[in-house]
Amino acid sequence: MTTNILKTLSLIFVTSLICSCSDDDPADTGGLPDAIVNSDPAGSPPRNIIESWAGHNNELFRQYFDNNVAVYYSDDVARPLEWPFEFLSKTTEHANDVYGMFGIENRLYAVFHTSSPAPYVATAFDSQSENRNLFDIGFNGYEMSGTNTDNILLSVSKIVETSSNGISGSAAGDVWGDTFSQIFLYDAYASQQMQADADRIFGQYNTATANFPRENTYWFRDWYYPIYSNYGGGQAFGNFFRIVAQYYPTTGNSFSHDMNMGEFVHFFSGATGEDLLPLATEAFGWNDEWQDQLITARADFPTLNYPFEPVVYITDLTLGATITVSADNGNGPEGAEGSLKLIDNDLFSKFLVGGLDTNNINFWMQQDLTEAAVVNKYNFTSGNDAPERDPKNWELLGSNDGTTWTSLDTRTNEVFTGRNQTRDFEVDIETVYKYYRINITANYGSDAIQISEWRLYYILE
Incomplete structure (x- = not known):
């Protein structure tokens, strides 16, 4: 009797693991309708999908899924290839925890080919991907190399930047350009205790410069990393995304307009709880136009949580005119x-x-x-x-x-x-x-x- 109970409990436990975290064998699904082969729990990602983006039209078979991710390979990808499963799941779980939920399903769909002409990235707001958070990239060899993991994280960072907290678009995109991925990659590696890769990213971006908002701007060295190291790591950037989604103007589920530099510094100050104008001045320089923007931002968004004194009061006389x-x-x-x-x-x-x-x-x-x-x-x-x-x-x-x-x-x-x-x-x-x-x-x-x-x-x- 005791032996039968233990066997029954073991079967239940194994079944629950299969439902929440599952590797798939394409041979079990090819050509058969879901009613015959699909015993997945409700809400599971489809076992096969047809690409309808970036000029692709391949049928892809699911290789793995859990609550965070669904992984699909094209026919040309050599199997077995399992390292992306855990790496992607941990990456997505960390992104949700730190930067906010993205999309209704909140699952990342990862599509891989042996090679791909250009990465394709879509969010839950894109109908072409059937409103899935999805990327489609090619492997550079099959090993868990820095190139392959970097390419995955670059795709995930774009999804996070443009869809976190249920808002479509990047309010800060006009200010930071394509540089947010720098701190996202560093934080993703650090969160998974992949210190060698975190150090590699640090070395790569600590000396990298951009020509915005001024010549020879060190975004990682002078802005991202000081915030990361002094104000709670990735959580400071998660706070930024959250308060931007909460307070910045939207039209429908999209931001109404792009941030200017003054608003950017004001919202980051609110995210860290400290006035970051001195840090911004050191990182980017400062000018009268940005100062006017900061003053206006403090008047427009007076409830952000950091110490500042309103230096001016602005009356919009056009209201009612x-x-x-x-x-x-x-x-x-x-x-x-x-x-x-x-x-x-x-x-x-x-x-x-x-x-x-x-x-x-x-x-x-x-x-x-x-x-x-x-x-x-x-x-x-x-x-x-x-x-x-x-x-x-x-x-x-x-x-x-x-x-x-x-x-x-x-x-x-x-x-x-x-x-x-x-x-x-x-x-x-x-x-x-x-x-x-x-x-x-x-x-x-x-x-x-x-x-x-x-x-x-x-x-x-």
């Missing part, structure tokens, strides 16, 4: 590109009007504030395309009756170096006005003017 233009879009002010888009607080909509005289643009736009106020700062955001439509020369005027105007600021030969770029302009005045008008006298050669946003502010220092 009405807009008038000398010529509107053909579909009217409420059209998809009508004048109301000038003050809708959406940097990715735009106002567009055409049919102007290229030799004499003579276009104006006017805000009627809710009450008379001092404006000492304003900004424009350029459109998403066609830089020839950008304003080049203009004048800011103020009035209290809409008839008599006083010149407040004149700009010539201004350039927007990027699309959807916001540029700030300061004005040294102390008089209150109810109406503010911009007269645009020249653009860059088009018969059209386009602007994504025009905002007026009062800054109290």
Whole structure:
């Protein structure tokens, strides 16, 4: 009796292991319907999938799965090849624990070929991968080499960066470029006690430079590693992803816009609990534009948890204002590109009007504030395309009756170096006005003017 009970318990234990962590034999599944061969528990990844991405159309058979990962090999991959299973599972589990969950299923699909022309990486937000967190790469030989494990981690780092915490995209991508993978690789190796590989990555990236945000920036040496070593390792970066997902503006399940440098430093300070402006100054240099961005970020996101004193108070005077233009879009002010888009607080909509005289643009736009106020700062955001439509020369005027105007600021030969770029302009005045008008006298050669946003502010220092 006792012997039978022990046998039964052993069978249950072995069965549970098979359900949660399983190697697969393609010979058992090829050509047979799931109803015959698939005894997997509910929610298991499919035993075979057909590639529908990157020009591939191969049928792939599952080699292994657990709660973290599903591994598929193409027919040309030599078997047995099992080292990727544990490495991938530990990598994914660590990524979930540190950087936040990604996707509804929260499982990583790893596809391997003997060779592949270029890595393919997709997230749960990509329909081409059937909304799976997935990468498709080629082996460089079959051994557990630094090249093979690095390529795996580079793919996982991109998935983490662009889908963690249920938000699509990388808010910090415009600032850190492709460098986040540097600290991700180091942390992934360190977390698995693969110290020789962690040391190799340290040596590789500690001397690597980038040309952003300035020439000869040592991202790993001067930014990532000091944060990693002084503020809790990978958890500091996990905190960054979490508070960005929590506080940074989104539209649907995507970030509304990219971070600027001031916001980047503000959110990293919130992630570490310490003001990182001194570290950022040493790592990247610092300038007046970034300082203005940091001040604005502290006003826009005042609840981030680190000690800082608000140095200015910013009032957005455009809130509640009405807009008038000398010529509107053909579909009217409420059209998809009508004048109301000038003050809708959406940097990715735009106002567009055409049919102007290229030799004499003579276009104006006017805000009627809710009450008379001092404006000492304003900004424009350029459109998403066609830089020839950008304003080049203009004048800011103020009035209290809409008839008599006083010149407040004149700009010539201004350039927007990027699309959807916001540029700030300061004005040294102390008089209150109810109406503010911009007269645009020249653009860059088009018969059209386009602007994504025009905002007026009062800054109290």
